[in-house]
Amino acid sequence: MRTHRLTTTLVIALLALGSDVTVHAHHSHAMFDLTKEVTLTGTISKVAFRNPHVMVFLDVTGSDGQTVSWTVEMSTVENEQRRGLFPSMLKPGDRITVKLNPLRDGRPGGNYTSLTTADGKTFD
Amino acid sequence: MVMSLRRRMLVFCALAAAGASIPLAGQGSATLFTTKDYRQDRDRWTDPAYYLFNSARELTDMQVDNRYGQKGKGEDRYQIKSAYPFTDSWAHYQAWLKKANGGTTHTIATLPDWDGKWAPQPTWLDSRGIQASTIASALTLKYREYYVQQVKAETEGRHWWAAAFCLPDGFIRGLTRAEQFVVRPAQVMIVSDMLASTQVRWVYTNAAHTPADKQLEHWQGESVSFWDGHALVIHTNAIKAWNATHSMFEWSDQLSAVERYERVGEELVGEITLYDPAAFLYPVHADLKYRRNRDSDRMVYSTCTDTNGPSANIFVRPNGITDEKIPGDPGYWDPTDPRPWAKHYAIGERTPAR
Numbered sequence: 478m479r480t481h482r483l484t485t486t487l488v489i490a491l492l493a494l495g496s497d498v499t500v501h502a503h504h505s506h507a508m509f510d511l512t513k514e515v516t517l518t519g520t521i522s523k524v525a526f527r528n529p530h531v532m533v534f535l536d537v538t539g540s541d542g543q544t545v546s547w548t549v550e551m552s553t554v555e556n557e558q559r560r561g562l563f564p565s566m567l568k569p570g571d572r573i574t575v576k577l578n579p580l581r582d583g584r585p586g587g588n589y590t591s592l593t594t595a596d597g598k599t600f601d
Numbered sequence: 602m603v604m605s606l607r608r609r610m611l612v613f614c615a616l617a618a619a620g621a622s623i624p625l626a627g628q629g630s631a632t633l634f635t636t637k638d639y640r641q642d643r644d645r646w647t648d649p650a651y652y653l654f655n656s657a658r659e660l661t662d663m664q665v666d667n668r669y670g671q672k673g674k675g676e677d678r679y680q681i682k683s684a685y686p687f688t689d690s691w692a693h694y695q696a697w698l699k700k701a702n703g704g705t706t707h708t709i710a711t712l713p714d715w716d717g718k719w720a721p722q723p724t725w726l727d728s729r730g731i732q733a734s735t736i737a738s739a740l741t742l743k744y745r746e747y748y749v750q751q752v753k754a755e756t757e758g759r760h761w762w763a764a765a766f767c768l769p770d771g772f773i774r775g776l777t778r779a780e781q782f783v784v785r786p787a788q789v790m791i792v793s794d795m796l797a798s799t800q801v802r803w804v805y806t807n808a809a810h811t812p813a814d815k816q817l818e819h820w821q822g823e824s825v826s827f828w829d830g831h832a833l834v835i836h837t838n839a840i841k842a843w844n845a846t847h848s849m850f851e852w853s854d855q856l857s858a859v860e861r862y863e864r865v866g867e868e869l870v871g872e873i874t875l876y877d878p879a880a881f882l883y884p885v886h887a888d889l890k891y892r893r894n895r896d897s898d899r900m901v902y903s904t905c906t907d908t909n910g911p912s913a914n915i916f917v918r919p920n921g922i923t924d925e926k927i928p929g930d931p932g933y934w935d936p937t938d939p940r941p942w943a944k945h946y947a948i949g950e951r952t953p954a955r
Contacts, residue, residue, distance in 0.1 A: 503797055503905075504765030504915050505923040506665045507758030525936035528903035529764070529797050532936055534928070548927040554901050586927040 503529040503553070509578040509588045517547055518574045526564040528554050533567060533592070535575060537585075548586035549575050562592070562600045571595040633660075633756065634670040639749050643742070646749050649677070649734040657728040657736060657752075657848035664758030677732040679725040681739055683874045683884035690857035690876040690884075694836040697829065697859070704807060704827030704834075707786055713831040713864055715782040718898045719891035726873075726887050727777045728847040736850055744851055744880040752848045759921035762846050764797030767905035767912045769820040771843035773852065775800055776873060779891065781900065782862070789826065789833060797905040804835050811839070818842075818854060832863035853879035860889075867893045910934025 519537035531551035538544045551557060567573070573594055577587035591601035631642050633652055645651040652660060655673030663669050687693035698704060725731040733752055737745050754761070764770050770778070778800070781792040791802040804824040810816070811823060822840035826833055838857040845851070855877050862871040871889035875881065909915050913934045914926045926933045938944065 504762055504925075505758065505760030507760060507922050508924045509665070511665055512667055523937040525908050527907035527936060528794075528901060529905055530908050532908050534937070546928060550925075554903075555897070559896050580924075580927075582924075584927055584930075586925070 506578075506588060508580055508582075510581045511578045513579055514576055514590060515579050515587065516574065516576050517549075518572065519547065521567060521569050521571045521573060522546060523569060524564070524567045526554065526557075526567065531557050531562075533573075533575070533589075535573070545585050547575075547577075549577055549592075550586070550588045551592070557600070560600050561598075562594075566594050566596075566598070576601075632670075633749070633753055639753055640746065642749075643746075646745055647734050647738040649675070649732045652733040652752070655733060657731055657733050660733055660752050660848045661728060661755045661760070663756045669756060675732070676730045677735055678730040679735070679887070681725060681731070681735060681885045681887065683886040685874060685884065685886070687874075687884065688876075690836060690838070690859050690874070693859045693874060693876075694834065697834050697861070698827055701827065701829035701834070705830055706807065707828055709786055712784045712786065712828075715784050715864060715869065718780050718894040718900065719782065719869055720894040720896075721777050721779060722890040722892060724777060724887050724889055726773055726845070726849070726889075728845075728849050733848055736848075739881055739883065739885050740850060741880060741882055744853075747851050751844070751846065751851070754921060755846075755848050757921075760846070760923055761844075761917070761921075762923070763843070764905055765909075765915045765923055766917075767797070767909055767915075769800070769843075770797060771820055771845065772822055772837075772840045772856070772858075773843075773845040773849065774847075775802065775821055776889065780894070782869065784833075792900065794900040794903050797903065799900070799902050799904070804833070810836075822856075822858070829861075832861055835860040835862075851880065852877050855879045862889075906934075908936040910936065 517535060517537045519535040521533060522536050523534040525532040531554060533549040533551065535547045535549055536544050537547055571594065573592060575589055576591045577589045579587040591599055593599045631645060632650070633639060636642050642651065653670070653672045654675040655663070656676045659673045663671075685693060687696065723729055737748055740748055775793065778793040779791045780794065781790070783790040783792065787806055789804040789806065791804065793800045800821070802821040802824065804826045806826050806828065808825045810825055816823065816839045818839050818841040820841050822837040824835050824837040826835040836857070836859055840852070840854070840856045840858070842852060842854040842856070857876050858873055860871060860873045862869055869891040871891070872886065873889060874884050874886045876884045906912070911934065913932050916924060916926070918924050928935070935941070
């Protein structure tokens with residue numbers, strides 16, 4: 478199951494870093510469909526690199542030429558920095574790729590599972 | 602831990618005396634996932650099989666992990682009943698004060714070095730590694746029913762987590778998140794910046810509690826302490842009644858606690874005994890441990906509203922499922938707006954107050 482793989486990956490990553498930090502969730506993830514993963518490539522419009530969640534707003538243009546603004550929810554500032562992701566790496570205008578578990582009701586938002594920055598580094 | 606026959610009979614008699622409905626024969630095989638009415642399953646609430654041997658955390662994560670109704674790993678690593686002979690926290694604290702010959706008076710030069718940032722280590726208070734039935738067994742019937750109601754909701758994804766709505770996590774979850782212990786002769790400040798908001802707990806040394814008739818309930822309670830050599834012993838009361846959520850438990854305004862912390866090498870080793878005659882059948886105990894955080898020595902000042910807005914972006918649907926607003930939804934709070942007050946002022950300018 479994807480969540481278990483993600484959790485396992487995170488645990489392994491934390492162990493590799495020698496981390497002693499317990500990871501806590503801030504709010505329920507019941508609004509996200511963890512059985513689905515959507516891949517989006519688009520342009521960052523805004524970033525809120527803050528707690529309790531880092532939020533990235535991504536303009537994605539579909540095959541019909543329409544641009545949709547997606548809300549991408551990430552983890553905490555501490556967790557993202559521990560993974561090596563810092564505010565300077567997510568700037569408006571950057572073209573990035575995000576994989577996320579979408580909101581169950583179809584609105585354009587979701588909880589990220591991985592993010593690849595403009596220079597090709599992937600964080601998950 | 603399964604309720605003894607004697608205990609079941611006592612509960613049965615108490616329920617009968619209270620005019621409560623008694624579980625009928627045939628409901629004994631119900632589980633939390635098959636029951637038609639969990640309130641009728643009182644005799645099953647302390648049976649690990651009722652929860653299909655899931656830990657509290659497994660139950661909380663069940664819906665989002667897409668494993669609703671599946672059997673758990675059966676983890677139950679903790680003995681939570683206090684082994685101390687005390688029945689109230691103040692007697693406990695006073696006994697340890699007497700044993701410490703009235704406590705140690707430190708100067709700033711003689712205080713232990715607890716500087717730096719610490720990383721909380723696993724404890725059953727964070728809901729991992731403990732069967733839900735073990736927690737239920739420690740609770741009075743009233744709080745046990747509250748507990749089962751909460752656990753059932755969480756298994757179905759109907760989480761109600763205080764921090765999600767920018768409310769304080771409360772005393773119990775605060776314990777599992779302490780990161781700095783700022784030690785001074787007259788007080789110790791325990792600081793956390795994990796996730797939702799930066800929290801401070803003040804622990805006054807060699808001080809008395811505010812008289813009961815003047816006390817005010819606090820999210821972190823009111824803490825007084827003494828030093829036993831280089832060990833800090835804390836008594837806390839006036840704790841606001843709240844809910845640890847995450848398939849844990851609620852507590853009443855009668856909750857009080859005794860803690861003890863001491864540095865052992867690169868660890869702060871602690872323990873807590875919780876007393877709440879309204880919520881617990883007996884005092885409960887947890888070991889606490891904090892290790893040097895090797896990732897960072899800096900705190901991140903956080904408020905829940907930094908991205909959630911003033912209790913707006915995260916909300917509960919009518920079906921009890923937590924949801925969140927995104928741009929375009931009514932009432933959405935834009936966390937990237939650097940001058941949110943300007944929008945507020947502009948609304949007033951368009952619609953004069955008078």
